[in-house]
Amino acid sequence: MVETSPTPLEKSTWLEFSTLSGIAGLVAGVDEVGRGALFGPVVAAAVILPDHALPILIAAKIKDSKKLSSSRRTQLAQQICELAVDWKIGFASTAEIDKINILQATLLAMKRAVLKLKVQPALCLIDGNQSIKDLLVPQQTIVKGDERSLAIASASIVAKVWRDELIMRLALKYPMYNLESNKGYGSQRHLLALQQYGPSPLHRQSFCPCQIKHLSVE
Helix, strand or coil, X not given: CCCCCCCHHHHHCCHHHCCCCCCCCCEEEEEEECCCCCECCEEEEEEECCCCHHHHHHHCCCCXXXXXXXXXXXXXXXXXXXXXXXXXXXXXXHHHHHXXXXXXXXXXXXXXXXXXXXXXXXXXXXXXXXXXXXXXXXXXXXXXXXXXXXXXXXXXXXXXXHHHHHHHHHHHHCHHHCHHHHCCCCCHHHHHHHHHHCCCCCECCCCHHHHCCCCCCC
C-alpha cells in the first residue's frame, strides 16, 4: 500500500511544522498519564522524534492517547519507539504522590523521563501549563499539547501503553479491584471494592476515595 504524503493543511495543524520549524536541534515531547487514577504510579514519557518520522505518524493518524483504542495505542507505541531518536519513561510512586501531592509527583515523573534521555534535546515541549522545576533543558509548556504537537502526542501514547501494561500485571496481585478494566481509575466497581476491602498498599491514600474504611465481613 502506498502512503500518501500529508497535505500542507495537515502539516500546519502540528506545531512541529509551524512555530517550531525554525528550532535548531532535537525536540522532546513530554506527557504524563495516570494523574487522576486512584491506584498505581503517575507515569511520564519523553520522546524525541526525527524529522522523517513526523509525516509517517501523521499518515498513521496519530492523536491523543485517550482517543485511541487500546489495540491501536499499542500498535502506535511500538511504531513510535522504533522511529524515535530516543524515548524514556519516568514515574512517581504512590508513596511519592501521597507525600508531595499529585501535581508535584507528575512534574517529578516528567523530569525523570527527560533526565533519562541519552540524547540531549534542544527543547522540551511539556503538556499542560506547569513548567518542570530545575530542569536544565529549555522547555515550553503547551496546553492541550497532545492535540497540537506530534512529539507530545507520541509521549502520551507511549506513557499510556507502558502504564496500562504495568497495571495489568498488578491486577493479578490485586484481583478484587477490577484493575484490568479500570486501569486504576475510579470506576463504580473499583469504588465498591474499596468500600468492601479497603485500599491496597498501592492505592493513593491522599485521594479521598481511598480514605474510606472498609466494611468488615464477619
